[in-house]
Amino acid sequence: MIDIIELLQREFGAGQLITDEDRLIPYGKDESDNGLYLPAAVFLPTDALQVEVLCTLALEHKFCITPRGLGTGKSGGALPINGGIVISFEKMNHILDIDEESLFAVVEPGVITLDLQKAALEQHLFYPPDPASLDQCSIGGNVAENAGGPRAFRYGVTREYLLGMELVRMGGERFSIGKKSVKGVSGYDMTALMCGSEGTLGVFTRLLMKLIPVHRPSGIILAYYPTATAAGKGISTLLRSGVFPMSLEMLDGTAIDHIRGIEGFNPPAGTQGAIICELEGLPEDDALLSSVADLFESTGITEMRAAMDVPDMNRVWEARRRVSTRLKEMHLKKLSEDIAVPRGAMEETLHIVSDIARNLGLESASYGHAGDGNLHVNFLSDSEDTHKNLERAVMELFVRICALGGTLSGEHGIGISKRKYMNIEHDPFSLKMMRQMKKAWDPHNLLNPGKIIPEGY
Numbered sequence: 001m002i003d004i005i006e007l008l009q010r011e012f013g014a015g016q017l018i019t020d021e022d023r024l025i026p027y028g029k030d031e032s033d034n035g036l037y038l039p040a041a042v043f044l045p046t047d048a049l050q051v052e053v054l055c056t057l058a059l060e061h062k063f064c065i066t067p068r069g070l071g072t073g074k075s076g077g078a079l080p081i082n083g084g085i086v087i088s089f090e091k092m093n094h095i096l097d098i099d100e101e102s103l104f105a106v107v108e109p110g111v112i113t114l115d116l117q118k119a120a121l122e123q124h125l126f127y128p129p130d131p132a133s134l135d136q137c138s139i140g141g142n143v144a145e146n147a148g149g150p151r152a153f154r155y156g157v158t159r160e161y162l163l164g165m166e167l168v169r170m171g172g173e174r175f176s177i178g179k180k181s182v183k184g185v186s187g188y189d190m191t192a193l194m195c196g197s198e199g200t201l202g203v204f205t206r207l208l209m210k211l212i213p214v215h216r217p218s219g220i221i222l223a224y225y226p227t228a229t230a231a232g233k234g235i236s237t238l239l240r241s242g243v244f245p246m247s248l249e250m251l252d253g254t255a256i257d258h259i260r261g262i263e264g265f266n267p268p269a270g271t272q273g274a275i276i277c278e279l280e281g282l283p284e285d286d287a288l289l290s291s292v293a294d295l296f297e298s299t300g301i302t303e304m305r306a307a308m309d310v311p312d313m314n315r316v317w318e319a320r321r322r323v324s325t326r327l328k329e330m331h332l333k334k335l336s337e338d339i340a341v342p343r344g345a346m347e348e349t350l351h352i353v354s355d356i357a358r359n360l361g362l363e364s365a366s367y368g369h370a371g372d373g374n375l376h377v378n379f380l381s382d383s384e385d386t387h388k389n390l391e392r393a394v395m396e397l398f399v400r401i402c403a404l405g406g407t408l409s410g411e412h413g414i415g416i417s418k419r420k421y422m423n424i425e426h427d428p429f430s431l432k433m434m435r436q437m438k439k440a441w442d443p444h445n446l447l448n449p450g451k452i453i454p455e456g457y
């Protein structure tokens with residue numbers, strides 16, 4: 001590998017390459033708990049031409065490249081599991097244009113998601129996707145993982161906002177796909193294919209993201225229930241009611257207990273299920289407020305609270321974002337999955353989770369984007385005797401929710417974490433087709449190899 005480093009040092013300035021082991025360590029990890037994989041070097045491009053050169057050299061000298069945004073991924077997509085070169089987009093972090101007439105932004109892939117939201121807001125425009133990591137993750141990473149967040153319920157996930165991109169294929173061809181119009185049917189939809197491709201097909205160098213007009217002021221209703229399944233039923237009732245919230249989130253009793261008392265979140269004792277419902281128009285629309293309140297009353301709540309001004313609402317969301325870290329801090333081991341199921345199967349899924357946990361002597365916590373059928377399911381173990389059951393719990397979960405028509409991942413992607421479970425969800429022919437697509441884009445398997453598609457396909 002030393003020759004390749006010399007080659008890159010000759011080609012690019014010293015400031016663009018990291019080779020010291022100490023400085024490589026942060027690039028060998030992400031937020032997936034999959035361990036450390038050190039690359040031979042990290043390359044920090046400042047423009048697309050340099051990406052083109054790297055991809056040309058990689059094919060010529062047959063070394064691997066792993067694209068990396070800001071390393072917040074939860075499925076190991078940015079881990080250089082075969083060594084080689086990590087290409088980190090932290091210096092390509094410029095918003096190049098916001099077109100107020102046609103409502104789109106042109107950005108480099110390293111732009112932090114929150115920075116795009118703020119820049120759009122300055123022009124009275126809105127970029128809705130809101131992963132909980134929005135102040136630490138990049139648009140490139142969001143596109144590669146098709147990231148979502150609470151607002152996906154009303155506004156959709158990243159895919160709905162990706163109009164097109166410039167990208168580089170392994171071998172160095174740089175080209176553009178997609179369009180600046182919102183609609184279009186012109187050949188295979190390669191833009192959609194790139195969204196969720198986890199850095200395995202092409203390296204994004206410029207992204208064209210749709211913006212929308214800013215929404216009306218919103219407010220939050222917190223509805224508390226005696227059981228998680230009652231909250232699940234509450235979600236189903238709301239889904240059928242015609243009310244269309246911006247976000248519709250749910251927490252079970254264990255998730256609630258881990259954030260109870262954080263400012264903004266104080267459910268009454270005995271609460272075992274909660275819904276967070278954010279609705280446009282609430283603060284000023286009394287008729288809407290009373291009709292939604294009536295609707296919640298009819299679903300068996302124990303209590304209801306409202307957060308109508310921005311600081312109060314921020315406190316609610318801040319508390320909700322802390323569930324994952326609190327669970328991690330307070331248990332010896334946790335395995336966390338982000339399954340999605342048909343929306344009508346939410347109640348059954350909650351039963352499945354508690355059933356699996358009980359049978360295997362584990363605790364469970366489920367919370368998340370229930371309006372979309374997307375639940376963060378956590379299996380928790382605090383004793384050596386039950387640690388070994390965690391993997392089994394996850395396997396059983398995947399088998400049972402896939403039988404309901406669900407999916408292994410609602411938003412975190414497959415990476416290396418869930419690769420071995422792919423054949424539970426996909427039939428062998430689909431997996432072979434995925435391998436063929438990978439071959440068409442990257443015949444020598446040099447771009448982020450070992451991700452998504454399981455071994456044997």
Ligand SMILES: Cc1cc2nc3c(=O)[nH]c(=O)nc-3n(C[C@H](O)[C@H](O)[C@H](O)COP(=O)(O)OP(=O)(O)OC[C@H]3O[C@@H](n4cnc5c(N)ncnc54)[C@H](O)[C@@H]3O)c2cc1C
Nearest residue numbers: 069070071072073077131132138141144147148198199204
């Ligand atoms: C506290 C926390 C909360 C989170 N909450 C959410 C949430 O609510 N919703 C959600 O969807 N996710 C969430 N995540 C997961 C994570 O933030 C997202 O997956 C995010 O999209 C990753 O962005 P990143 O910039 O960190 O990408 P990375 O982790 O660096 O990379 C992710 C993938 O993108 C690829 N990639 C990155 N840049 C490029 C590029 N230029 N070209 C091609 N491929 C590229 C990488 O190869 C990798 O496969 C959360 C993570 C944390 C730590």
